[in-house]
Amino acid sequence: MRRCEFFRVLGGIVARFRPRRLIVVAIAVFALLPIEVSDAGWLPDFFKTSSKHAKSPKRAKPTRSAKLAKHRAPAKHRATRLAALGPVALPPSVLRPAAGKCDPATFRIVLDVGHTAESEGAISARNVAEFAFNLRLARQIEETLKAEGFAETRLLLSEGKARPSLFRRVAAANNLHADLLLSIHHDSVPNKMLEDWEFEGKKSHFSDRFSGYSVFVSRENPDFGTSLRFAELVAKEMKAQGLQYAAQYSLPIMGSNQHPLLNKETGVYSYDELIVLRKTAMPAVLLEAGSIINRDEELAMDSPERRNSIASGVAVAVKEFCDPRWALLGPL
Structure with a gap:
């Protein structure tokens, strides 16, 4: 489409919307354009003010070699220019080139069920093994993703003791x-924070001090940038479900379990040494869905409603990861 023809079409579209919706329309149009058009460098000129054009001296017409050099500029340079504009209200995934979108029918996400039947992980306040919580939630996420068209979703169950099973x-x-790995876990606290109580006549432990989900990535993953982008999407959807993230991991009281908080708004942490995040060949994210050592949250995590809520949030995150335009326009 030639430049003048594009502006005639865009003008007709804009005339139908109120001024406050103009920016949303412009963003949607830009997202739907082929990546070659946006790389050509002329669309951003539309957003410059006419006064700046009037004051700017006329520049010489770029040579063919200069145009080719601009077209071949790495994506990270374009992202740097965008970052210079300051914070924006759009999720980072919207800046992902449209050419990178995936086909849900062939996109393969592996759902790693945390721990094993032989090494069950944390024990809940009511003496239920974490592995049981992980398996139920992972199966619900698998079912939801397949219902949304991600037919290649795979459930990963491991056997054996803790460390060997990680490898x-x-x-x-x-x-x-796989194109993506999501490891499913449920949270506890360090032993020094546990308190004693009895449940159904059996001695148990609990800690009602902390609750909430948390999302982890490793900066040593071979594709840390993509891992972080998906982690942000998952965390954003958990927050959209009305859940709060577990803030304790940034506190000194956690000792060796303290981790850097990468996003204080959504609860994304780095856990660089974690094998399942560091050694995988694909982008990888770990979700601590909630605390099962907290007595109230354990009951919530055990409910079908909470599992459905988390599974729906993960499915939305995967769809947006697969095609960023989905976040702006809904299913296409």
Whole structure:
């Protein structure tokens, strides 16, 4: 489409909307354009003021070699120019080139069920193993993703003791040639924070001090940038479900379990040494869905309603990761 023809079409569209919706329309149009058009460098000129054009001296017409150099500029340079404009209200995924969108029918996400039947992870306030919580939630997420068209979703169950099973699950994920890995866990607290109580006549432990979800990435993952982008989407959807993130991981009281908080708004942390995040060949994210050592939250995590809510949030995050335009326009 030639430049003048584009502006005639865009003018007709804009005339139908109120002024306060103009920016949303412009963003939607830009998102739907082929990436070659946006790279050509003329669309951003539309957003410059006429006064600046009037005061600017006329520049010489760029040579063919200069145009080619501009077209081949790395994506990170374009992102730097965007960052110079300051914070924006759009999620980072919207800046992802449209050419990178995936086909849900062939996109393969591996859902790693945290821990194993032999090494069950944390024990809840009511003496239920974390592995049981992880498996139920992972199966619900699998069912929801497949219902949304992600037919290649794979559930990953590992066997054996804790550390050896970590390397086996990484090898299995890599052999599946997955595009993305999401490891499902449920949270507890360090032993020094536990308190004693009895449940159904059995001695147990609890800590009602902390609650909430948390999302982890490793800066040593071979594709940390993509891992972080998906982590942000997952965390954003957890927050949209009305959930709060677990803030304790940034506190000194956590000792060796303290981790850097990468986003204080959504609860994304870095956990660089975690094998399942660091050694996988694909982008990887770990979700602590909630605390099962907190007595009230354990009951919530055990409910079908909470599992459905989390699974729906993960599905929305995957859809937006697969095609950023979905966040602006809904299903296409």
